[in-house]
Amino acid sequence: MGNCCDDITKYYLKEKLNKESDYYEIVSSYIKFYHYRAKLNRLFFYGMGILKIFLLTSIPVLQVNSSLSPEWATGASALSLALDGIISLTRVQEKWQLYRNTNNSLMQEQREYMTKTGKYTIENSNSFALYVENIENIINNEAKKWSSTVKDNKQESTENKTSKTDSD
Numbered sequence: 001m002g003n004c005c006d007d008i009t010k011y012y013l014k015e016k017l018n019k020e021s022d023y024y025e026i027v028s029s030y031i032k033f034y035h036y037r038a039k040l041n042r043l044f045f046y047g048m049g050i051l052k053i054f055l056l057t058s059i060p061v062l063q064v065n066s067s068l069s070p071e072w073a074t075g076a077s078a079l080s081l082a083l084d085g086i087i088s089l090t091r092v093q094e095k096w097q098l099y100r101n102t103n104n105s106l107m108q109e110q111r112e113y114m115t116k117t118g119k120y121t122i123e124n125s126n127s128f129a130l131y132v133e134n135i136e137n138i139i140n141n142e143a144k145k146w147s148s149t150v151k152d153n154k155q156e157s158t159e160n161k162t163s164k165t166d167s168d
Helices: 003-009 020-064 071-090 092-115 127-167
Strands: none
Touching: 020 071, 020 092, 020 127, 071 092, 092 127
């Protein structure tokens, strides 16, 4: 599935952007890309979450079992804490949701354009230009949403540090 990511950039040649069929291929590549990224982040999020739950639920069993040393329970809790940090650091849940929403928006726009429904019901010569503009806006909004999410989290982190310092 690595090809889906490479396909996106090969279409940005000026002579190709004028043809509807070529732009349809570009949008299809974006849909594959966002679907793949959403799937990858979802699998990572659920996989790490399930592993963390397994480790946390094993701690009482490890503590009750007298034949095992207490280091096993300590190791399980340390691994669980590390997994939680990795999940928070990589922000896979936020990425998964953002990629999924972008993918759904692109698919909806493509369906409406291809079936001439929604905002494309009116037959006019600007239909393709509107389609291109809407697709580009969806892709640009994805980048803006991610940037906004990162800024919001940095601001919350700074506010939390400030409030902890003030209370000390």
